[in-house]
Amino acid sequence: MITQLPPRQDVLARRDAIVAGLRRLLPPDGVIAEKLLLKPYETDGLTAYRQVPLAVVLPETTAQVAAIMAFLHREGVRVVPRGAGTSLSGGALPMQDAVVLGLMRMNRILEIDTADRLAVVQAGVTNIGITQAVQAEGFFYAPDPSSQLACMIGGNVNMNAGGAHCLRYGVTANNLLGLKIVTVDGQVIELGGAHLDAAGYDWLGLLTGSEGQLAIVTEVTVRILRSPEGARAMLAAFRANEVAGACVASIIASGIIPVALEFMDRPAIHACEAFAHAGYPLDAEAMLIIEVEGSPAEQDELLGRLRDICARHDPISVKVSSSVAESAAIWKGRKGAFGAVGRISPDYLCMDGVIPTSRLAEVLRRIGEMSAERGLQVANIFHAGDGNLHPLIMFDANDPDSFARAERFGADVLTLCVEVGGCLTGEHGVGVEKRDLMGVQFTATELDQQRRIKSAFDPGWLLNPSKVFPLQPAPA
Amino acid sequence: MSARLLADALAPADEAGVAASVRAAFEAGEPLLVQGNGSKRAMLRPVQAARALSAGALSGITLYSPQELVLSARAGTMVADLNAAVAAQGQQITAEIPDFSALLGSTAAPTLGGAVAANLSGPRRVAWGAMRDHVLGVRAVNGTGDIIRSGGRVLKNVTGLDLCKLLTGSHGTLAVLTEVTLKVLPVPERRATLVLRGLDPVQGVAALAAALGSPYGVSAAAYLPASVSHRVPGLNGAAALVRLEDFASFVAYRSERLRADLSAFGQVEVLDDAATLAAWAAVRDAAPLVDEPGAIWRVSVRPSAGPRIAAVLERMFDARWFLDWGGGLVWIAGPATAAAHDAVCAAAREAGGTWTLLRAPEALRAAVAVIPPEPAPLAAIARRVKAAFDPKGILNPGRLRAGE
Numbered sequence: 001m002i003t004q005l006p007p008r009q010d011v012l013a014r015r016d017a018i019v020a021g022l023r024r025l026l027p028p029d030g031v032i033a034e035k036l037l038l039k040p041y042e043t044d045g046l047t048a049y050r051q052v053p054l055a056v057v058l059p060e061t062t063a064q065v066a067a068i069m070a071f072l073h074r075e076g077v078r079v080v081p082r083g084a085g086t087s088l089s090g091g092a093l094p095m096q097d098a099v100v101l102g103l104m105r106m107n108r109i110l111e112i113d114t115a116d117r118l119a120v121v122q123a124g125v126t127n128i129g130i131t132q133a134v135q136a137e138g139f140f141y142a143p144d145p146s147s148q149l150a151c152m153i154g155g156n157v158n159m160n161a162g163g164a165h166c167l168r169y170g171v172t173a174n175n176l177l178g179l180k181i182v183t184v185d186g187q188v189i190e191l192g193g194a195h196l197d198a199a200g201y202d203w204l205g206l207l208t209g210s211e212g213q214l215a216i217v218t219e220v221t222v223r224i225l226r227s228p229e230g231a232r233a234m235l236a237a238f239r240a241n242e243v244a245g246a247c248v249a250s251i252i253a254s255g256i257i258p259v260a261l262e263f264m265d266r267p268a269i270h271a272c273e274a275f276a277h278a279g280y281p282l283d284a285e286a287m288l289i290i291e292v293e294g295s296p297a298e299q300d301e302l303l304g305r306l307r308d309i310c311a312r313h314d315p316i317s318v319k320v321s322s323s324v325a326e327s328a329a330i331w332k333g334r335k336g337a338f339g340a341v342g343r344i345s346p347d348y349l350c351m352d353g354v355i356p357t358s359r360l361a362e363v364l365r366r367i368g369e370m371s372a373e374r375g376l377q378v379a380n381i382f383h384a385g386d387g388n389l390h391p392l393i394m395f396d397a398n399d400p401d402s403f404a405r406a407e408r409f410g411a412d413v414l415t416l417c418v419e420v421g422g423c424l425t426g427e428h429g430v431g432v433e434k435r436d437l438m439g440v441q442f443t444a445t446e447l448d449q450q451r452r453i454k455s456a457f458d459p460g461w462l463l464n465p466s467k468v469f470p471l472q473p474a475p476a
Numbered sequence: 477m478s479a480r481l482l483a484d485a486l487a488p489a490d491e492a493g494v495a496a497s498v499r500a501a502f503e504a505g506e507p508l509l510v511q512g513n514g515s516k517r518a519m520l521r522p523v524q525a526a527r528a529l530s531a532g533a534l535s536g537i538t539l540y541s542p543q544e545l546v547l548s549a550r551a552g553t554m555v556a557d558l559n560a561a562v563a564a565q566g567q568q569i570t571a572e573i574p575d576f577s578a579l580l581g582s583t584a585a586p587t588l589g590g591a592v593a594a595n596l597s598g599p600r601r602v603a604w605g606a607m608r609d610h611v612l613g614v615r616a617v618n619g620t621g622d623i624i625r626s627g628g629r630v631l632k633n634v635t636g637l638d639l640c641k642l643l644t645g646s647h648g649t650l651a652v653l654t655e656v657t658l659k660v661l662p663v664p665e666r667r668a669t670l671v672l673r674g675l676d677p678v679q680g681v682a683a684l685a686a687a688l689g690s691p692y693g694v695s696a697a698a699y700l701p702a703s704v705s706h707r708v709p710g711l712n713g714a715a716a717l718v719r720l721e722d723f724a725s726f727v728a729y730r731s732e733r734l735r736a737d738l739s740a741f742g743q744v745e746v747l748d749d750a751a752t753l754a755a756w757a758a759v760r761d762a763a764p765l766v767d768e769p770g771a772i773w774r775v776s777v778r779p780s781a782g783p784r785i786a787a788v789l790e791r792m793f794d795a796r797w798f799l800d801w802g803g804g805l806v807w808i809a810g811p812a813t814a815a816a817h818d819a820v821c822a823a824a825r826e827a828g829g830t831w832t833l834l835r836a837p838e839a840l841r842a843a844v845a846v847i848p849p850e851p852a853p854l855a856a857i858a859r860r861v862k863a864a865f866d867p868k869g870i871l872n873p874g875r876l877r878a879g880e
Contacts (some may be wrong), residue, residue, distance in 0.1 A: 115685045116778045116804075138691070160634045171632065173641065174609045187853040193716045195804055197595065197606050198830040199646075200876060202860060205608055207636045229691045243560025245790035249543040255566060255662035298726050354630040356542050386546070387632035401750035426632035434635075441635055449864070450637045456860035468636065 002049050002090070002432045004466040007097035011054065011077055018075055019055050022099070032056040034265070040080070041100050045147070046090040046433055048347075051092035053080065060105045062180055062188055062218040067214060070186025070351075072099055078462050079184075081212040083124065083155025086147040088350050089431025091159055091211055095466060098454055101216060103154045109133050109393055110219065118321060120195055120221045123154025127161070130222060139224040142169035145427065146335070154217045156318045160209030162427030167258040167385035168293075171427065178221035181207065181214075184458045206453070211429050212464040214457040218423065226349045228293035231259065233327040234303055234320040236283035236310040241265060242361035244286035247313040249358065251290070254309055257301060260291040261385035262334055266363060268341075268379035268392070269333075275340030278333035284316050288384065289334055291327070334423040337381050338392070345377065345394030345404075349410050352428035353417030357387045369390055374409050376402070388426035389417065414442050430468045438470055482833055485528040489624060491550075491615065491654040497603040498652060499621025502872050510648030510872045512552055512587030518580040520647060520846050522838050523875050531589050534654055539629060543565055546612065546629050546650025548657040551589025559590055571607040572598030573582045574760045579772060579836055589653040596644030598760040599696035599719070602688065602801040604661075608644040613657035616643055618650070629657050639855055642861075645660055648872045649880070650865040662719035668731050669747040669755055672738060673717040677701065677783035680716040681803035683741040685779060687718040688802045690737055692730040695721045696756060697816045701786070704764035709754040719756060764798045768809035771836040773820045777829030779803035792819045812836045817844045824848075847876055 011018070019033040032038060033055045042050045054077070059065045072079055078098035085092050094100050103124035111120040114137045121129055124163045126326050127148040130141040144163035145151055158181065162171040169175070178192035179326050181404065191203045193268065198204070206212055238244040244263060251258065263286045264280075273307040275281040280287060290308075303320050310318050321327040333340070365381060371378045377394040391413055394408035414424045414434060418441050440448060451469055454461070486497045486508075499510050509525035513532045521690040532552040539548035542565040544747060549558055554814035562568055573591045577583065592614075597606040616639075626639030643651055651738070661744050672683050684697040696719035707879045708847060719736065735744040747755060758764065766771055775785060782803035788810055789795035793816045796809040810816045817833060817840065823850070824831040833846040849856055862880060874880065 002687075047614075113778075113780075114689060115682075116780050117689060118778070158618060160632075160638070163631055166632065170605060170609060171634075172639070174605050181848060183853055183857070189854050191854075193828050193830075195776040196601065197597070197608075197776055198800060199776075199832045200645075200830075200850065201650075201861070202595070202608055202641045202645050203854070205638055205644075208641075209638050221799075226689050252545060253543045257661065293727065295729060297729065301725060313676035330621075354632050356541070356546075358541065383632070389630045390608045422630045423629070424626050424635045425631045426630070427634060429634055430636065438636065444554065446624050446626075447636075448625050449618060449622070450639070452643075453637055453639075453861055456864050458855055459707070475765050 003471065004095055005471060006058070007095065008076070011097040014075070015054055017340050018077055020055055021071055021075065022055060022068065024293070025071060026057060026059060026064060030058045032058070044062055044085040044090060044092040046086045046088055046093070046448055048397065048432065049090050049093050049291045049432060051094045051096060053098055056094065056100040056102055056104045058105045058304065062182065064121055065101070065182045065216055065218050066188050068101065069182050069184060071201055073185040073462065075361060076460065076466050080464050081158065081216055083152035084150045085433060086157065087155065088149045088352065088426065089427065089433040091429050091431040091467060093432050094367045095388045099158070103152055106218060114139055116194060118221055119224050120219060121153055122219055123217050124152050127151050127153060127156055134224050135227070139225050141222055142175050142225055149304050153220045153222070157208055157217050158212045159429040160212065160427070163387065164260045164262060165385065166383070167261060168257055173205055175223050176208060176220065176419055177223055179204060179207055179217055179476055180219035182216040182218055184460070184463055191237065198248055200422045209371070211431065211468050213454055213468060215464065229295045230299060230326065231291055232303060232321050233289055233291045233330040234301045234318065235330045236288045236308060236318045237284045237316040238313060239282035239316060241286045241364045243313050244288055245357070245360040247288065247310055250312065251306065251311050252385065254305065257384065258290045259293050260289065261383070262289040263271060263382035263384035266335065266382040267377065267476070268273060268337060268381050271340040271344055271379050272333035272337050276333040278329055280333050281317050289330055303451050341379055341392045347395050347397040349393045349395070349406050351393065351410050351413055352392045352425045353414045353418050353422055354387045354426040355417050355422035357366065359420040363389065363416060363420060366388045367413055370409055370412055374405050375405055376409055387422060411449065432467055436470055438468070483855070484879050487533045488528040489533050491504065491617070494529070494531060494652055495617045495621045495623050496618050498619065501762060501862050502620050502868055507870045507873045510652050512590035513584040515577055515582040515584040515586045516580060517591055518582065519594070520876060521841050521874050521878065525722065529652065531654060532587060533651060533804055537561055538655065539657070545631065545659050545660050546657060548613070548629060548655060549588050549654050551653040553588045553799060555588060555591055556585060556705070562660050563663065568612050568663045569658060570600065570604050571596070572600040572760055573711045574598045574762065575609070575720060576764070577726055578766045579692045579762050583844050589658055592644050592656050593646065593648050598801055599698060599756055600855045601803070602697060603695045608641050610659045611640045611656060612641050612659050614643055614653055615655040616651035616653045619868060624651065628659065629748055633637070644831055647875050647877050650871065651711070652871065666724040666727040667719065667721045667749045667752040668727050669752040670718040670731060670734055670738065671747060672742050673713055673785050674743060675714060675716050677786055679741060680714065681783050681799065683716045683738055684718065686787045687734060692734050692735060693722060694722065697802040698759045699803060700764060701798060704796055704798055704820045707764045709757040717755065719752060748750050759800055762807055765796060765807055765809040765827050767781055768796050768811055771812040771816065771840065771879050773808040773810060773831055774834050774836045775806040775820065775824045775829055775831045776829040777804055777806065777824060781827035781829065782806050785827055789819060798858065812840050814840065814844055821845070821848070845877065849877070
């Protein structure tokens with residue numbers, strides 16, 4: 001189980017006064033302090049951890065956020081920013097003495113400019129909401145985390161969210177132009193804007209992925225892209241993980257960068273097929289979903305080249321979609337993967353390590369051995385082009401021993417990812433989940449360097465505490 | 477100054493040597509001019525330092541895995557050597573690193589560390605991201621002599637604060653880069669450039685916007701006015717340029733589709749692969765302004781604002797200029813005076829953009845804000861972040877802003 005910093009007793013003792021102060025800053029329904037109504041905010045996408053917060057505030061404007069932050073800073077109260085609460089790393093886990101600052105009412109789209117290819121939105125606009133706002137003009141917002149129907153752009157910025165198409169389009173950080181932020185003491189700062197590459201330090205890059213620990217993001221300027229003429233997928237099934245991994249290497253070496261290149265191992269194939277009936281090959285040890293974009297003729301040419309490459313790796317089967325509907329069928333199982341695993345196991349942990357793609361087969365073999373040793377099933381889903389591995393470790397939350405074993409299993413998998421040259425997290429963030437593993441990836445000197453930067457923004461460590469950094473005191 | 481600095485230059489052979497040099501300077505409280513080979517020393521503000529610390533001797537590729545799209549090299553590795561190494565594997569450095577040697581009057585070979593420290597990005601930036609978007613990992617020495625790493629050698633990584641982005645473009649003021657890992661991409665099979673001649677700047681940028689807003693994967697878009705276009709091979713007279721890079725059959729198809737889409741703006745000619753390489757190398761290296769006397773600025777604004785800035789500055793001081801990044805990057809040449817500088821800053825500010833005084837006599841660079849000042853709350857954070865890396869302020873003091 002995760003530990004949190006001890007709550008500040010003086011803050012708990014002043015709870016009523018703090019809530020009253022917040023109520024003076026916001027409309028009546030903008031402050032939640034009733035125990036029953038706080039319950040929905042006790043957890044996020046990492047539901048194994050729960051903590052009811054001191055209170056929840058739901059501002060609608062940057063000015064309100066600034067007023068809230070100035071007040072809470074004066075009062076010495078911790079703040080946990082929260083978008084849609086879809087974090088899989090516990091990034092929005094509350095603390096007993098912290099106010100949750102929810103962004104969901106900051107849901108207005110402020111500007112769309114297709115000539116300059118940008119959109120300015122409040123932080124509580126959903127990821128898909130940006131694409132929906134610009135798709136009539138033929139544009140889209142590229143990063144597509146699998147929670148994109150619910151997750152909010154402010155949360156995407158804080159966690160530097162990725163998705164299935166980052167091999168071609170990059171992650172959130174690569175698709176931002178500007179931010180409006182509120183500092184811990186309530187000052188409003190604009191970073192970047194409608195232009196590329198502000199001179200001076202890359203604050204935009206530093207803030208992105210900072211997990212709500214440097215400032216509150218209230219507005220975001222994103223780059224929007226013209227949608228491709230079309231996209232189509234193919235599916236290739238292989239006799240061994242090694243073979244599928246070699247095929248991925250051949251594809252990249254050929255000069256083709258597919259927009260998506262997804263890998264599923266045997267347990268993942270079986271779970272998804274049982275759930276979605278997508279026609280996946282149950283005799284395969286590994287399967288690739290490959291998607292390309294372009295005109296119909298361009299798709300044909302790329303898929304033809306890819307089919308030839310797959311054919312050199314002794315595939316069990318190769319299925320090239322010939323229509324939008326067939327592509328959707330190929331994706332159906334993969335997109336339902338989390339639900340599919342949820343059907344065969346009451347609970348699972350979704351890990352998020354990254355490995356050099358050349359080490360894939362070895363890493364999957366080691367994960368298989370750990371699975372057998374610990375008596376916990378695991379299914380592996382992998383963004384194969386960029387090395388982002390998502391082992392889904394199944395356990396039973398009603399059995400504390402099962403959960404504890406799953407946590408240790410997950411930690412061992414992430415340690416392995418670092419050992420082979422990768423990292424702890426590719427797109428979910430450190431949150432509370434991987435906080436205590438940071439020492440596996442970073443030296444004490446490196447962690448102290450990062451802590452000093454955190455302190456430069458937030459000297460009192462009020463912003464999203466108990467996350468990212470192991471719970472040692474900050475350096476002076 | 478340069479001669480004395482060279483005599484006193486420290487050029488450690490390895491990262492441990494860099495760390496030891498910085499540690500000694502930290503203990504002595506002695507400022508260092510941090511550089512690679514010094515090819516960009518004429519950029520930004522002059523640094524007052526007792527010694528130069530060069531990472532130029534830290535040379536060589538340490539990891540190259542073409543099938544993983546990953547390349548690591550020590551900071552002093554020459555950009556030309558890196559370009560050659562990836563080209564041999566059919567790949568390229570995505571940021572299309574410009575070479576400002578001619579512009580800055582330098583004969584020193586630009587290094588990877590310098591290109592990253594300056595966040596140098598060429599024409600492809602508009603479609604494929606800046607240098608900072610392709611830096612996967614860094615090793616560096618901070619201002620106390622500690623070796624720190626951030627990122628790594630994998631394509632996706634959100635573990636901890638992203639110091640790769642913070643150090644990229646920090647011009648050696650936070651830490652001395654010792655090694656960089658980049659994401660690389662395949663070289664396209666074919667290139668072509670669509671040329672629309674005779675458009676005025678507003679029409680030209682509208683054509684670039686139409687091209688960049690098309691589904692055809694335009695990888696660069698520039699506008700050259702008649703005053704400087706003859707310095708780009710293949711051009712004579714005002715021209716809007718749109719580049720395609722992809723598989724050969726794609727480029728053929730997309731050229732035709734774009735030609736049709738842009739026909740409302742005028743007749744479209746197509747430059748072939750070789751002519752495309754030559755034209756965009758000139759745009760990348762700011763060749764249109766290389767022979768202009770005086771100062772050179774780069775202003776970045778929303779693309780539709782580029783023509784207005786050019787028009788204002790033409791009126792104010794007969795500026796020579798051209799536009800890259802779809803109109804959003806305004807390259808400007810003009811007199812090296814505080815008045816001209818103020819006009820550039822005002823125009824950039826009014827358009828909500830940012831500026832860099834890239835080249836000017838040392839006296840002017842020392843006297844004016846070479847990049848925009850930060851609002852007070854951000855400046856306060858910036859001072860604390862600087863101190864978090866370099867508590868005694870010994871790394872390139874004053875390079876970006878006076879007194880920092």
